[in-house]
Amino acid sequence: MLYFPPTSGFDRVMIRPLALSCIVAGMATSALAADPPATPAALVAQAPAHAWKTIAPDSLLVMTLEGGRRVIVQLAPTFSPSHVANIRALARAHWWDGTSINRVQDNYVVQWGDVTEKKPLPKNLSPTSPADYSRQRATLPIHITPAPSADAYAPTTGFSDGWPVAMDREAVWLPHCYSFVGVGRNLSPDAGTGAELYAVIGQAPRQLDRNIAVVGRVVEGMALLSSLPRGSGELGFYTPQEHAISIVSVRLASDLPEAERPRFEAMDTASRTFADYLRLRANRKDDFYDRPAGGVDLCNAPVPVRAVP
């Protein structure tokens, strides 16, 4: 199965899918003729093996919901080490088992954790602070692929270590894009432990960048989260009359038996393939698009992620 978290590669608004046969046929033809791929989807489908990097199993958080439905979050330890350490500790303590998805606010977030706020936290959590919302650029000697376009929220943006990043001269931080996961908190200086998490389900609420910790992104089950009924309580919390979704378990993939372990790869954002992907994302000029935008928003060029057998 192939994912672009979160958009489909076929981002067109056809009246009906009839024309899909043309697209698929077109892809096959161009592969045979060794033409460069015309769409981001075709490019990703043809990406060479060396353009992909395995996601470490202890960076995959596997959440099983009532009814056996599954959501998988890729953690970002490079950019959010303190909070990710806590999230790993919480998963190893089985802390989320029996908690719930209890807030769904339209065009904003789906949030989960202990709605009672009374469940004791594991003793081994690390302290966090607003300083954890970004990293010093100097401490991150990693390759940055520049983003193609101007951004409304940061002086510079790009892609690094498999993630979109926003930057100023000193700091680098993860943006609040669709499907990205952050850490709920109370008023500052509280920076959240990592026990209360949310996923973005609408237009990127980038005003939250550097006001809250971003710790990862959903790589499986996003459509499940985004289609949950909206809560009618304040801020979209479910009222007692509404059905909060029970969380059966949350585990790191590395703690699952080998046979049950999901495996994912993300496209190497330092690869030539990813640079080509960005170029195509910014310049759609295939059979449906007459007029390439010549640019693409940081949150509209999701790093391709795929499940592997």
Added chain:
Amino acid sequence: MLYFPPTSGFDRVMIRPLALSCIVAGMATSALAADPPATPAALVAQAPAHAWKTIAPDSLLVMTLEGGRRVIVQLAPTFSPSHVANIRALARAHWWDGTSINRVQDNYVVQWGDVTEKKPLPKNLSPTSPADYSRQRATLPIHITPAPSADAYAPTTGFSDGWPVAMDREAVWLPHCYSFVGVGRNLSPDAGTGAELYAVIGQAPRQLDRNIAVVGRVVEGMALLSSLPRGSGELGFYTPQEHAISIVSVRLASDLPEAERPRFEAMDTASRTFADYLRLRANRKDDFYDRPAGGVDLCNAPVPVRAVP
């Protein structure tokens, strides 16, 4: 009832809504003390009557779904006159009655119309062409409030006549923001009649701008559309085994009996209040936000719209 289509004004990610009492109390206090409002929500709540403009009843498309659920779309005749003329003709012909919502693609669109593509269209529809995707700036002598930030998709952006707009030297067009409604089409030069419509349900797919007609925005029922089950067919179309949502009727508000007519107002984008709203949207610095972004995406400053009794 007050809407920001589409985000709530309380765009914060609190652990739980406890602190909402503080916000509400804060709003009341500042109103008493005549302090300037600290949040976009407070500002909209306190906006003077002259900052609002009535939306014409023949620009409100009222869609009633099975079970009596209702979605209302505000049409944008200023920016998309040909397609809006067709949509009005289709509504007056009761053309959508008995059709369905038949496509839901995650982080992209919800689409409705005649999935069979066999229903005859009214004879009085106007021809459309890709030239209808934008308007000549010179033909639109209307006030433009500049947007505060750079945009990845257009040289200039702003707000005009109650709508966000993207522009170059010659042309002005509506962007594909969350909740915005566009016209499905087949391959170019087909520009769609207006019979097949979609609403954006995720990160703004701005690459579609000027490749397709944008005709309006959802002002009521957005959460209903965005939480529909995703279709498992190609491009998110519902398969025969999935439940397409029947459309009972689609009417212009102006064609409804006076007593059943919904009434809406949009904030005047040329008003001082709207300029203040934009400034607050770009510079959140209330009790939850430590670090104002200093900017805001064109699609992240939705023009406030409210239902009126």
